[in-house]
Amino acid sequence: MLLTLFLVMSLSFWIIRLMPKSIFENPEVSPEIQRLLEAEMHLDKPMVVQYYYFLKGIVLHGDFGTSVKVRPGMDVFRIISTRIPPTVMLNVLALLVSMPLGFILGTIAALRRNKPTDVVMSFLIVLFISIPSFVFASALQYFLTFKIPIFPTLYDSTALTLGAKLNSLVLPITALALGPIATIARYLRGELIETLSSEYLLLARTKGLTRAQATVRHALRNSLVPIANTIIPMITGIIGGSLVVERMYSIPGMGGQLVDSILAGDHFLTVALLIFYSAISLITILIVDVSYGIIDPRIRIGGRQ
Amino acid sequence: MPTDSNDTILKVTDLTISFKAYGGMVQAVRGVSFDLKRGETVAIVGESGSGKSVTIKAIMGILPGNAVIEGGAIDYHGTDLTKLNEEGFHEIRGKRIGLIFQDPLSALNPIMKIGKQITEVLHLTKKLSTADAKTQAIELMRSVGIPEPERRFNQYPFQFSGGMRQRIVIAIALAGDPEILICDEPTTALDVTVQAKILDLINQIKKERNLSVIFIMHDLGVVANMAQRVNVMYAGKILESGTAEDVFFRPAHPYTWALLSSIPDMQTKEKLLAIPGTPPNMIHPPKGDAFAVRNKYALKLDFEREPPPIRISDTHWAATWLLHPKAPKVDMPEILRHRINRMTGGVV
Numbered sequence: 001m002l003l004t005l006f007l008v009m010s011l012s013f014w015i016i017r018l019m020p021k022s023i024f025e026n027p028e029v030s031p032e033i034q035r036l037l038e039a040e041m042h043l044d045k046p047m048v049v050q051y052y053y054f055l056k057g058i059v060l061h062g063d064f065g066t067s068v069k070v071r072p073g074m075d076v077f078r079i080i081s082t083r084i085p086p087t088v089m090l091n092v093l094a095l096l097v098s099m100p101l102g103f104i105l106g107t108i109a110a111l112r113r114n115k116p117t118d119v120v121m122s123f124l125i126v127l128f129i130s131i132p133s134f135v136f137a138s139a140l141q142y143f144l145t146f147k148i149p150i151f152p153t154l155y156d157s158t159a160l161t162l163g164a165k166l167n168s169l170v171l172p173i174t175a176l177a178l179g180p181i182a183t184i185a186r187y188l189r190g191e192l193i194e195t196l197s198s199e200y201l202l203l204a205r206t207k208g209l210t211r212a213q214a215t216v217r218h219a220l221r222n223s224l225v226p227i228a229n230t231i232i233p234m235i236t237g238i239i240g241g242s243l244v245v246e247r248m249y250s251i252p253g254m255g256g257q258l259v260d261s262i263l264a265g266d267h268f269l270t271v272a273l274l275i276f277y278s279a280i281s282l283i284t285i286l287i288v289d290v291s292y293g294i295i296d297p298r299i300r301i302g303g304r305q
Numbered sequence: 306m307p308t309d310s311n312d313t314i315l316k317v318t319d320l321t322i323s324f325k326a327y328g329g330m331v332q333a334v335r336g337v338s339f340d341l342k343r344g345e346t347v348a349i350v351g352e353s354g355s356g357k358s359v360t361i362k363a364i365m366g367i368l369p370g371n372a373v374i375e376g377g378a379i380d381y382h383g384t385d386l387t388k389l390n391e392e393g394f395h396e397i398r399g400k401r402i403g404l405i406f407q408d409p410l411s412a413l414n415p416i417m418k419i420g421k422q423i424t425e426v427l428h429l430t431k432k433l434s435t436a437d438a439k440t441q442a443i444e445l446m447r448s449v450g451i452p453e454p455e456r457r458f459n460q461y462p463f464q465f466s467g468g469m470r471q472r473i474v475i476a477i478a479l480a481g482d483p484e485i486l487i488c489d490e491p492t493t494a495l496d497v498t499v500q501a502k503i504l505d506l507i508n509q510i511k512k513e514r515n516l517s518v519i520f521i522m523h524d525l526g527v528v529a530n531m532a533q534r535v536n537v538m539y540a541g542k543i544l545e546s547g548t549a550e551d552v553f554f555r556p557a558h559p560y561t562w563a564l565l566s567s568i569p570d571m572q573t574k575e576k577l578l579a580i581p582g583t584p585p586n587m588i589h590p591p592k593g594d595a596f597a598v599r600n601k602y603a604l605k606l607d608f609e610r611e612p613p614p615i616r617i618s619d620t621h622w623a624a625t626w627l628l629h630p631k632a633p634k635v636d637m638p639e640i641l642r643h644r645i646n647r648m649t650g651g652v653v
Binding site: 054111199200202203204205206208209211217218221222224251295296297298301 | 365367391395396397398399403404408411412413414415416417418425426429430461463464474477478480481591606
């Protein structure tokens with residue numbers, strides 16, 4: 001995992017820094033001052049040397065550099081640390097909303113296989129999987145804040161109560177969660193249909209369990225193992241979607257900052273943000289990997305032997 | 306056909322089941338009738354696809370969604386199981402009728418502890434507390450021959466061998482104290498040495514608990530040691546029915562002859578006789594005797610009219626025109642006659 005993080009750091013450094021355009025290109029700043037600033041940040045040295053300073057700063061001092069454009073003179077790490085909580089809150093909430101809903105809908109679809117409920121749901125699932133979250137974001141904004149004003153248009157970061165804050169998060173969370181809900185429901189439906197026709201489910205029913213009891217106790221958990229696989233790309237999907245959605249609802253998170261920093265050419269900030277995004281993804285992947293063992297004893301105990 | 310008596314606990318009459326398929330209705334079971342008496346083992350033997358498993362699935366109410374019970378009745382203590390709804394079956398399954406599966410490897414939930422899979426039934430059928438259920442489950446595991454049941458209780462199915470898993474499946478079937486135990490080829494998926502032990506176990510628990518057993522098997526050799534009465538099934542119909550002695554020592558139907566001739570034994574030196582051909586397509590079952598095309602003793606009549614069950618003795622009947630008084634006299638295959646003579650000492 002550290003290796004992955006290192007590769008991400010190096011890759012994002014090289015890719016971003018090899019972009020043309022000087023960081024300090026600004027007609028209002030005189031060329032001498034530009035040169036002085038570049039010297040201070042080692043920007044006048046060859047790229048390899050800059051790479052060395054970049055790695056040394058992060059590893060030894062946790063120093064990701066200084067912002068030059070978006071918030072000039074401010075330590076990048078400090079900028080990001082204020083930006084992480086809203087982003088994490090949005091993404092985690094979207095995930096927490098989408099998983100149970102996806103499970104419930106997937107189960108219903110599997111149990112009502114080929115009945116009208118299932119057909120309608122399958123149609124909606126395809127629709128929601130194929131439409132990206134920012135389209136939902138603008139559609140929700142248009143219909144639920146402009147046409148029928150139920151929810152606030154933008155995120156209210158100054159809200160005093162948690163309730164008000166969450167209220168202003170409902171729309172972005174919904175926009176982010178619709179796709180994942182559909183993804184989970186779709187995969188779970190397929191998995192459950194297979195599990196429901198298994199011998200042990202038949203045995204569960206010959207024990208005298210009702211169909212619903214058998215499904216919940218025996219089928220659902222067995223279907224979760226393959227589902228855990230789909231959760232990893234789903235999480236990265238949510239994070240990717242939140243880049244844009246944060247912007248649309250002016251949530252002061254990492255996503256908006258990343259877009260700003262790329263547009264402004266604030267390379268230190270961009271690279272640092274990319275690293276933090278990767279770190280968040282890696283952590284979620286780790287959690288998913290650990291959860292395999294919790295769901296399936298064959299992985300847990302089999303690995304020990 | 307055997308006469309009705311008071312200790313008959315399950316009576317299947319003229320059961321007819323079809324499956325909806327793309328090509329039409331597959332007639333899996335075409336008028337099957339048999340009785341199960343208390344404390345008795347009834348075997349149903351036949352090739353794959355003869356309708357054995359479908360019959361017992363109908364008794365358990367676990368037919369797949371595309372199956373249709375087209376006629377007949379399954380009388381269990383005055384209730385017709387063919388008309389029972391899903392809720393009604395919750396009172397039957399597990400509590401009254403237990404089922405042992407063919408493949409213990411896939412019959413247990415792979416990610417649930419063995420103990421929980423047994424206690425689940427106890428909670429459900431006897432409303433036991435967790436502690437009581439555990440004690441009883443361990444007792445059950447011991448009674449089906451699981452060593453160290455206390456330790457095994459907390460293990461998962463993948464930590465058990467095939468034979469041990471089948472013992473667990475048996476324990477699960479027994480947990481609800483059923484009065485009927487249905488064994489669907491309980492040893493087919495197991496090694497031969499393990500087979501014998503499982504069969505012994507089934508016989509032993511049957512005696513201990515005075516169970517009635519329906520035994521589904523394609524292996525006649527196994528059936529001989531297990532069942533009091535044997536029904537030979539082919540293409541969805543019972544062709545011959547009688548006590549184990551009737552069917553093994555006085556077989557009357559050419560299909561039974563063919564099945565018996567294909568069993569290897571220690572003495573037979575001759576080449577075993579395989580049954581030529583394959584079972585018929587059950588979307589369009591043949592007009593006369595379904596076995597006629599594969600039957601070298603078939604009469605012209607066999608291709609035109611279906612033979613009715615013809616009584617041989619009080620306990621024995623077979624559906625073949627060969628038993629008709631006007632039919633030509635035909636003897637069973639040599640290999641079979643020799644074998645029966647050897648086993649009975651020529652008395653029968």
